[in-house]
Amino acid sequence: MNGRRQFDTDELAQFARQLCEQAQGTEQIEVCVSTGRSTTVRAYNGDVESLRSGHSAAIGVRVITDGRQGFASAGSLDTDVIADTLAAARRNVMFGEPDPHQGLAEPDDVAPPGLDLSDPAVLSVSDADKIAAAIDLERRCLAADPRISGVRVAAWSDGWSQSALASSTGICVQSEHGSCSVGAQPLATDGDETQIGYAGDAAWRPDELDIDRVVTESTSQATGQLGATKPPSERVTVVLAPPVAAAFIGVVASVLAADSVLKGRSPFADRVGEQIADERLHLVDDPTDPTTLGAANFDGEGLAARRNALISAGVLSGFLHNAYTARRSDTASTGSAVRGTRSIPGVGTHAPVVATGDIAAGDLHASVGDGVLVRGVSGLHSGVNPTSGDFSVGAWGHRIAGGQLAEPFREATIASTLQRMLLGICGIGATAEPLAGGMSMPPLVVADIALSGV
Amino acid sequence: MTRTSDITAAAEITAEPLVDLDVVDATLRAALDAGGEWAELFAEDRESTSVVFDEGRVEEMNSGRDRGVGIRVTAGEVTGYAHTSDLSAHGLADAARTAAAVATRQPHGGTVDMRSLGGNALAEPRVAVLPASIGAERKVALLRAADDAARSSHEAVTQVTARYGESRRRILVANTHGVCAADDQVRTLFSVGCVASGDGGLQTGRETVGYTVGWELFDDHDPAELAERAAQRAVTKLAARPAPSGEVPVVIARGGGGVLFHEACGHGLEADLVRKGASVFAGRVGSQVAASGVTLVDDGTMGPEWGALAIDDEGHPTQRNELISDGILTDYMWDWLRSRDEGRVPSGNGRRQSYTHLPMVRMTNTFVTNGDIDPADIIADTPWGVYVAHLGGGQVNTATGDFVFGMTESYLIEDGVITEPLREGNLIGNGPQVLLDIDALGNDFAMGSPGTCGKDGQGVPVGDGQPTLRVRALTVGGTAA
Numbered sequence: 001m002n003g004r005r006q007f008d009t010d011e012l013a014q015f016a017r018q019l020c021e022q023a024q025g026t027e028q029i030e031v032c033v034s035t036g037r038s039t040t041v042r043a044y045n046g047d048v049e050s051l052r053s054g055h056s057a058a059i060g061v062r063v064i065t066d067g068r069q070g071f072a073s074a075g076s077l078d079t080d081v082i083a084d085t086l087a088a089a090r091r092n093v094m095f096g097e098p099d100p101h102q103g104l105a106e107p108d109d110v111a112p113p114g115l116d117l118s119d120p121a122v123l124s125v126s127d128a129d130k131i132a133a134a135i136d137l138e139r140r141c142l143a144a145d146p147r148i149s150g151v152r153v154a155a156w157s158d159g160w161s162q163s164a165l166a167s168s169t170g171i172c173v174q175s176e177h178g179s180c181s182v183g184a185q186p187l188a189t190d191g192d193e194t195q196i197g198y199a200g201d202a203a204w205r206p207d208e209l210d211i212d213r214v215v216t217e218s219t220s221q222a223t224g225q226l227g228a229t230k231p232p233s234e235r236v237t238v239v240l241a242p243p244v245a246a247a248f249i250g251v252v253a254s255v256l257a258a259d260s261v262l263k264g265r266s267p268f269a270d271r272v273g274e275q276i277a278d279e280r281l282h283l284v285d286d287p288t289d290p291t292t293l294g295a296a297n298f299d300g301e302g303l304a305a306r307r308n309a310l311i312s313a314g315v316l317s318g319f320l321h322n323a324y325t326a327r328r329s330d331t332a333s334t335g336s337a338v339r340g341t342r343s344i345p346g347v348g349t350h351a352p353v354v355a356t357g358d359i360a361a362g363d364l365h366a367s368v369g370d371g372v373l374v375r376g377v378s379g380l381h382s383g384v385n386p387t388s389g390d391f392s393v394g395a396w397g398h399r400i401a402g403g404q405l406a407e408p409f410r411e412a413t414i415a416s417t418l419q420r421m422l423l424g425i426c427g428i429g430a431t432a433e434p435l436a437g438g439m440s441m442p443p444l445v446v447a448d449i450a451l452s453g454v
Numbered sequence: 455m456t457r458t459s460d461i462t463a464a465a466e467i468t469a470e471p472l473v474d475l476d477v478v479d480a481t482l483r484a485a486l487d488a489g490g491e492w493a494e495l496f497a498e499d500r501e502s503t504s505v506v507f508d509e510g511r512v513e514e515m516n517s518g519r520d521r522g523v524g525i526r527v528t529a530g531e532v533t534g535y536a537h538t539s540d541l542s543a544h545g546l547a548d549a550a551r552t553a554a555a556v557a558t559r560q561p562h563g564g565t566v567d568m569r570s571l572g573g574n575a576l577a578e579p580r581v582a583v584l585p586a587s588i589g590a591e592r593k594v595a596l597l598r599a600a601d602d603a604a605r606s607s608h609e610a611v612t613q614v615t616a617r618y619g620e621s622r623r624r625i626l627v628a629n630t631h632g633v634c635a636a637d638d639q640v641r642t643l644f645s646v647g648c649v650a651s652g653d654g655g656l657q658t659g660r661e662t663v664g665y666t667v668g669w670e671l672f673d674d675h676d677p678a679e680l681a682e683r684a685a686q687r688a689v690t691k692l693a694a695r696p697a698p699s700g701e702v703p704v705v706i707a708r709g710g711g712g713v714l715f716h717e718a719c720g721h722g723l724e725a726d727l728v729r730k731g732a733s734v735f736a737g738r739v740g741s742q743v744a745a746s747g748v749t750l751v752d753d754g755t756m757g758p759e760w761g762a763l764a765i766d767d768e769g770h771p772t773q774r775n776e777l778i779s780d781g782i783l784t785d786y787m788w789d790w791l792r793s794r795d796e797g798r799v800p801s802g803n804g805r806r807q808s809y810t811h812l813p814m815v816r817m818t819n820t821f822v823t824n825g826d827i828d829p830a831d832i833i834a835d836t837p838w839g840v841y842v843a844h845l846g847g848g849q850v851n852t853a854t855g856d857f858v859f860g861m862t863e864s865y866l867i868e869d870g871v872i873t874e875p876l877r878e879g880n881l882i883g884n885g886p887q888v889l890l891d892i893d894a895l896g897n898d899f900a901m902g903s904p905g906t907c908g909k910d911g912q913g914v915p916v917g918d919g920q921p922t923l924r925v926r927a928l929t930v931g932g933t934a935a
Contacts, residue, residue, distance in 0.1 A: 095590045
């Protein structure tokens, strides 16, 4: 295969299939190949600061022989590299140790959702238009409020990728799609004080990007924090703004992946059928909604992507599985293998969705009375232990006093455990607010969270 | 253990530059011909291998290979960048023209300065034994030894994951100002994570060693001892009580909290953030920004530490940069672009994750130097507070200096004595305030665990360190009243 030219998706699929045909004896081979191109433009001071573009290609080869697994990957589709990659994966098998449940996914009878995700709109945007979009984003942030003193980053990004996955067990799938995104980090200044905000959006098509929301959200974050002070330490009722709620729900969904359950690293192991959250909470993983960037026809092992209920009326419905965890649990894959071209498939969510509740947007603060609205969190990667469930993360936002939004706070933490937080949900907004990537999330109200400040 | 550094390695001597120098020269000229004012070629060849040992067996053995070139072209304030994995002369010329296209938005009109390439385009690995020259069975044996040690150390240990990782990254950087330099960076890492199970649920403990060295890492570090420490950390936390909530005096053990300075002030001293007014330290050179006695250094020459480099990813030699001297802010960290605008020389802090990324100002090994107090006296002099033995990752808002980081191992201090273990929590503070609030600095400096800094989504290896020290008050994000 010559890596110097562009391939169409059919050619990638054919190539992946041919490589799988080299499987010998009981050997299983899975090949994932992809090509892509991307552009990122950053604007600063009314002009383009940088424009970065490039082509990429990648291959990942997984070999399983008698329950032993080896993997190798490379950032090229040149002929010599491909041969080296297969050889390296086979070599790595020799040091794997047999696991009777190890094996590639076998085709099942579940039909893929048949989504048409390969909208070419992003391909028709010229470099000049991308530059104009980034410059315009910076200009609009600066114009949004007189206190906006600068914009650290105003960026446009887009990409187009083609990929194919084939296996010696008879799987062969392909996909092709583009996407684009914008992001802004405006600075707000008042006297000696400077605050920074951030918001972004991502979509399949340029005309689906919600630039208004990005400008409003990023600049109001920055200006809203001016004058913020450290709050007193107390146990409070917390309103998690939709982006924050989404971040926590993402963590919850990740600990419902069967790999962490099987390895004794999930606080929710052995709890299927039990009440693990307030009955108002309904959580599904739904890759079949084509409006979100989490939409997919296939999972990372080429099985049909599908809608999976995780928590229904607060009761744990089940865990997410890939082929390996399903075989080990004597069940079927839920189509939840997630991977990059260059990594072994893990287990995870595509597009977690929380059902809306019954608190109208205008009644949210009144329903709390006294508490805090958390608009942003930091240190989520270091502050949540997905095995014990303990979390403690940096938080900023506004106090809620007498049912009204009050002064801003910063330099505080909120802490509890994921287990207690799920059971402590005491309200869910009736309106799901749009988030980046076509996702949406209602605000969540959670009782009895430790707020640490002064 | 067998010492390995006296074993002659089949070290692969790099006989040729990553890209032929005639091709480099032609590519740079193509970029200038297409309208660039200055151009740079960055070539990278990276090989890596990792082995994951989980549930008592080898779960994954992965190898990866990446090769590519990024071309950067500037004209005035505009930067164009194009990356490709096509290393042919034709592919590189294409990338050069693509990178130059955007630069023509600001025609410079001046004389183009194309100097001939100097320096050395060849580099040899600065390690005793290339990890790739060691058979995989020896790597697996170390992982198995770690797994055995962790499981047999305590019956409460219910799960163990051990990881081995090696990488070799060869780079070549050349630009139209005559810079031509190469480096061969080899890093080796070993980590063990344990889960312990008790009446109160599950707790975790992790230990990691990683250096810019080869297989000789294991001359000085025994995986079994590492595993026992990770297991002990998880088991200790089974009996932990909730951490306090609110402002508390915090003593941070030597080497356990360098990340505090990485987050609290390191990022704020990066010239790209300073220049955009996104740093709370902008305009403060010459001012007192930390308690007297506090000296903060970033040092890329500090072999064999995790953030050590011979050259940065713009081809400039790394160096020792004193950023804060005895409490006074003396300088920021600089890459080529930002130092060009200030008419100064770069400080060797221009780094990038890979050839697909634009370089920016990054830290290397960042640390606070020794004070003169016996660390035992610092604890004895603390009536009540929190002793942090080990910190996890962190995050900072550079505009305000507010930062958080996780306490992965911490204890209560009562009447000058370390007492009960505490559950995990985050610390939150404000960088400029914390620097001023350091009220005791020990004389027991040590570097800490290897880290990955993720600024703007680009991961690069960094080191950090500090002596035992005390901060007068930090907010501990626990749940105890």
